[in-house]
Amino acid sequence: xxxxxxxxxxxxxxxxxxxxxxxxxxxxxxxxxxxxxxxxxxxxxxxxxxxxxxxxxxxxxxxxxxxxxxxxxxxxxxxxxxxxxxxxxxxxxxxxxxxxxxxxxxxxxxxxxxxxxxxxxxxxxxxxxxxxxxxxxxxxxxxxxxxxxxxxxxxxxxxxxxxxxxxxxxxxxxxxxxxxxxxxxxxxxxxxxxxxxxxxxxxxxxxxxxxxxxxxxxxxxxxxxxxxxxxxxxxxxxxxxxxxxxxxxxxxxxxxxxxxxxxxxxxxxxxxxxxxxxxxxxxxxxxxxxxxxxxxxxxxxxxxxxxxxxxxxxxxxxxxxxxxxxxxxxxxxxxxxxxxxxxxxxxxxxxxxxxxxxxxxxxxxxxxxxxxxxxxxxxxxxxxxxxxxxxxxxxxxxxxxxxxxxxxxxxxxxxxxxxxxxxxxxxxxxxxxxxxxxxxxxxxxxxxxxxxxxxxxxxxxxxxxxxxxxxxxxxxxxxxxxxxxxxxxxxxxxxxxxxxxxxxxxxxxxxxxxxxxxxxxxxxxxxxxxxxxxxxxxxxxxxxxxxxxxxxxxxxxxxxxxxxxxxxxxxxxxxxxxxxxxxxxxxxxxxxxxxxxxxxxxxxxxxxxxxxxxxxxxxxxxxxxxxxxxxxxxxxxxxxxxxxxx
Amino acid sequence: xxxxxxxxxxxxxxxxxxxxxxxxxxxxxxxxxxxxxxxxxxxxxxxxxxxxxxxxxxxxxxxxxxxxxxxxxxxxxxxxxxxxxxxxxxxxx
Numbered sequence: 001x002x003x004x005x006x007x008x009x010x011x012x013x014x015x016x017x018x019x020x021x022x023x024x025x026x027x028x029x030x031x032x033x034x035x036x037x038x039x040x041x042x043x044x045x046x047x048x049x050x051x052x053x054x055x056x057x058x059x060x061x062x063x064x065x066x067x068x069x070x071x072x073x074x075x076x077x078x079x080x081x082x083x084x085x086x087x088x089x090x091x092x093x094x095x096x097x098x099x100x101x102x103x104x105x106x107x108x109x110x111x112x113x114x115x116x117x118x119x120x121x122x123x124x125x126x127x128x129x130x131x132x133x134x135x136x137x138x139x140x141x142x143x144x145x146x147x148x149x150x151x152x153x154x155x156x157x158x159x160x161x162x163x164x165x166x167x168x169x170x171x172x173x174x175x176x177x178x179x180x181x182x183x184x185x186x187x188x189x190x191x192x193x194x195x196x197x198x199x200x201x202x203x204x205x206x207x208x209x210x211x212x213x214x215x216x217x218x219x220x221x222x223x224x225x226x227x228x229x230x231x232x233x234x235x236x237x238x239x240x241x242x243x244x245x246x247x248x249x250x251x252x253x254x255x256x257x258x259x260x261x262x263x264x265x266x267x268x269x270x271x272x273x274x275x276x277x278x279x280x281x282x283x284x285x286x287x288x289x290x291x292x293x294x295x296x297x298x299x300x301x302x303x304x305x306x307x308x309x310x311x312x313x314x315x316x317x318x319x320x321x322x323x324x325x326x327x328x329x330x331x332x333x334x335x336x337x338x339x340x341x342x343x344x345x346x347x348x349x350x351x352x353x354x355x356x357x358x359x360x361x362x363x364x365x366x367x368x369x370x371x372x373x374x375x376x377x378x379x380x381x382x383x384x385x386x387x388x389x390x391x392x393x394x395x396x397x398x399x400x401x402x403x404x405x406x407x408x409x410x411x412x413x414x415x416x417x418x419x420x421x422x423x424x425x426x427x428x429x430x431x432x433x434x435x436x437x438x439x440x441x442x443x444x445x446x447x448x449x450x451x452x453x454x455x456x457x458x459x460x461x462x463x464x465x466x467x468x469x470x471x472x473x474x475x476x477x478x479x480x481x482x483x484x485x486x487x488x489x490x491x492x493x494x495x496x497x498x499x500x501x502x503x504x505x506x507x508x509x510x511x512x513x514x515x516x517x518x519x520x521x522x523x524x525x526x527x528x529x530x531x532x533x534x535x536x537x538x539x540x541x542x543x544x545x546x547x548x549x550x551x552x553x554x555x556x557x558x559x560x561x562x563x564x565x566x567x568x569x570x571x572x573x574x575x576x577x578x579x580x581x582x583x584x585x586x587x588x589x590x591x592x593x594x595x596x597x598x599x600x601x602x603x604x605x606x607x608x609x610x611x612x613x614x615x616x617x618x619x620x621x622x623x624x625x626x627x628x629x630x631x632x633x634x635x636x637x638x639x640x641x642x643x644x645x646x
Numbered sequence: 647x648x649x650x651x652x653x654x655x656x657x658x659x660x661x662x663x664x665x666x667x668x669x670x671x672x673x674x675x676x677x678x679x680x681x682x683x684x685x686x687x688x689x690x691x692x693x694x695x696x697x698x699x700x701x702x703x704x705x706x707x708x709x710x711x712x713x714x715x716x717x718x719x720x721x722x723x724x725x726x727x728x729x730x731x732x733x734x735x736x737x738x739x
Contacts, residue, residue, distance in 0.1 A: 231664060
């Protein structure tokens with residue numbers, strides 16, 4: 001059954017592999033996936049270790065529901081100390097790897113040490129082998145996956161891999177699976193590269209026993225109906241996540257020219273419908289694909305229509321590629337968008353970070369802080385498509401002075417560049433902000449400032465706050481499973497009630513990350529999508545474990561607190577601009593200049609922002625400095641940590 | 647068989663609030679419901695004057711593709727100028 005999936009401890013320095021069961025009391029405390037990974041990270045990583053050294057520990061996992069009859073349990077999670085910000089590193093991707101890992105017998109891998117030479121892990125029906133990867137080193141992410149399939153003579157093998165960026169320890173390197181499923185943010189690909197670990201390959205045929213199969217199937221039908229009938233998911237199934245960028249750009253909620261503007265004007269050519277036309281022309285009418293067990297199908301298939309890569313196949317691009325290769329650098333070419341998306345997929349690099357860092361460098365170049373001396377002659381101006389793609393390549397291969405500097409991530413690069421370059425770096429905890437502009441949306445600003453892995457939209461963003469939901473609808477969502485009778489506001493430009501919304505979503509998203517479910521199947525972009533109550537049933541029918549909605553909330557809160565404890569241990573301080581819950585000064589000082597009439601002129605009010613952070617800390621049981629109170633740790637049964645339960 | 651008597655979850659009970667066929671104006675102070683006529687490719691918000699290009703996910707399912715650039719850009723510039731004047735007069739808000 002799902003609960004008998006194992007945890008494997010793999011020491012790449014010694015070659016020792018130990019396989020253990022996951023005790024049921026650990027499941028009841030952390031479920032699995034990201035939550036259990038956070039616990040493992042906290043207990044198995046040395047305080048203050050070098051993120052790119054052998055003492056950093058890398059966790060790979062699926063959720064507790066992965067590969068069961070529940071919908072969209074494809075998510076693979078990877079966690080370690082981040083080489084970008086020195087705090088929590090974590091990435092989560094769709095595709096097919098985590099289910100294969102579960103069929104091969106495992107839900108969690110704990111990888112320590114460093115191999116002497118490049119290796120990959122081969123995981124097959126309960127067994128794990130460390131194999132020579134010298135022949136794979138230097139290959140792209142797709143080439144690596146096919147080379148492993150050829151070597152092991154099995155086309156159904158699913159692999160988690162790094163590309164050249166990870167090999168080069170580029171601190172914004174991704175872990176990848178499939179052609180475009182990207183474990184982005186926080187540089188987990190660099191951690192794999194630092195361990196000489198090129199790939200983890202899995203293939204399994206071990207049955208997963210479902211506790212109540214008929215009930216699980218019947219309930220899943222109900223679950224699927226709720227998910228596929230939602231407007232947001234029907235839109236995703238037609239246009240993919242680019243529809244989010246398009247809608248957000250429409251009212252002035254994206255970043256353009258680093259942080260100078262909040263809307264890219266006259267960009268019809270790269271709007272989602274234009275992208276969809278290229279996908280249809282190159283791949284035919286049925287060009288949307290899905291991850292394992294998902295009915296939303298938000299991933300577009302395409303071939304690059306023109307230019308030096310014409311005819312090359314890829315998938316996506318997502319919202320973040322639109323931001324990276326269009327909005328932020330102010331480019332409007334669909335060829336640049338599709339080519340840039342393809343290159344970062346192949347080299348295994350974070351599209352969001354790539355676009356953000358290059359756009360930051362473009363603004364520095366515009367200001368004269370960077371010159372042709374640092375760019376090695378490159379005219380690094382906004383709207384220069386060629387320079388954008390060339391700098392992308394230089395980062396992946398650490399070429400040229402600036403390519404190498406940006407490969408170190410924003411904080412180290414700002415120290416290398418010097419002057420006042422840091423003032424223009426739009427980041428939180430060393431992680432570049434999403435390509436969205438939160439000056440008109442205080443709830444979203446609070447989310448990115450306080451997210452555990454640095455500026456991030458997938459940790460606690462109350463995206464439905466943008467929908468102007470009636471208060472009675474909000475009340476129904478946000479008073480469950482924990483009663484809440486405080487204020488709520490339908491106005492997304494308001495500050496009222498937003499800390500509770502952020503707290504609620506933080507626990508909601510942690511819960512789905514523990515279960516292994518995609519966020520498009522919960523209250524992320526759709527107010528009517530499943531949440532805590534629905535998960536109790538999915539868990540019971542698939543695993544036999546009984547939880548109340550409140551118990552799942554408590555588990556999520558506990559797991560979020562473990563992440564907080566890790567960050568505090570590694571140096572988080574509330575108002576530290578590099579390691580704190582704080583935003584770049586431009587959020588407070590520079591008004592929005594574009595977008596809807598009620599968006600222009602907006603900034604985040606500094607005092608109100610501080611009050612929101614105070615209120616959020618109260619809900620989380622933290623003191624004014626963001627440190628958990630003793631009674632909070634006791635309430636969450638964390639007072640005796642680290643305890644090494646597993 | 648799942649016991650249908652176990653009732654609707656919060657998510658399921660909110661399903662009736664879905665608003666097929668409508669879009670919201672993108673101006674935060676407005677957010678008015680707009681119901682584009684079948685097949686049209688442009689819609690104007692009667693409340694705040696913003697204009698949008700409309701795309702159709704499928705029949706009966708419109709979405710805002712983007713702004714009518716010239717119109718909304720002019721509204722934005724006017725609003726920005728007015729707000730900056732007010733701020734100079736009254737100080738930052």
